[in-house]
Amino acid sequence: MIARISGEGQYRLSDSDAEQMEELRGKALAIVDSGSEDGFADAFAALLDYVRAHGELLGDDELEGSDVILPPGDFSFEEAGREFTGEGLIPD
């Protein structure tokens, strides 16, 4: 599968790596859901680091859609929370 880290690029992940990534993503999401910032930065960094370390970076000339789009590395807890309340980041 292909995961994009917003602002960085797309990574191709094997099935088992993708599973591991989903697990890390679940952890980060659970923290955002809890409403408490404790551990968010670490969990989020762990998720992105995993993708960077295990994924193969796609070339700029490869035209593929991503299966998962992850927020940029400097995404704040506050922004993550806003994502859930619906204000969102993507302009129409």
Added chain:
Amino acid sequence: MAGLTGRMSTVVKAKVSKLLDRAEDPAETLDYSYQKQVEQLQNVKKGIADVVTAKKRLQMQECSLQQSVVKLDTQARQAVAAGQEDLARTALERKNVAQTELQGLDTQVTELEDQQQKLTDSEQKLRAKIEAFRTKKEVIKAQYSAAEAQVRISEAATGVGEQMADVGLAMQRAVDKTENMKARADAVSELEAAGTFEDIGQLGSGEDDIDRQLKQLSSQPAVDSELEKMKAELGSGAPAGAPADAPQISAPEAAQAPAPSQPSESGEQA
């Protein structure tokens, strides 16, 4: 985060399917799509230019705020030398606020620089994707039947579209930051307008709203201790207006300071 993922994909998919709906002829769709991409790349460039402009504005503001700090420091020393403690305090309060603002501005300029760099990187990536799309569209036109072409176009357009959405996101975040900064920069401009004085004599006209607000904003203990320090320095034989940290302006302006023959108690304005 799930929201972000979902929304970005949805936006891209919607745009791609709209694109595929609008033309029956794959060649036409491809050319139209490419043309749109090139147009959007221009918008991205314009967006980056706006961020650069915002950054320059903040840097200019930083510069004049630095001058204000030097000037206010000089004025405070002049007031101390003239025995006008209230005036010195007001100048120091303003200096304190200006310094705080300066720190904030500095952080923001750094953030904006960071955003600018990211946008430039994204723009380069987008440009590469569009170039790849240009090559691919010719291949698709030459090699695929209309039905197959639909699928290939969809894939290729999604690849570019996603990059486009990603740049859009980076741009939106930069704009949000710039807006925040603009509000702050406007506040700083007001401060600057109110914060320095043509002539030290203008300080003595009593406390106005701005002064009261500044007092609330500035850290009182910091002002007190700086004032004490200044009094000690000036009291221990140093001539008025020769502070080590404000050498350029202090000397000539000190000569214009009110003569210290005025009554040293400044209670008449209280």
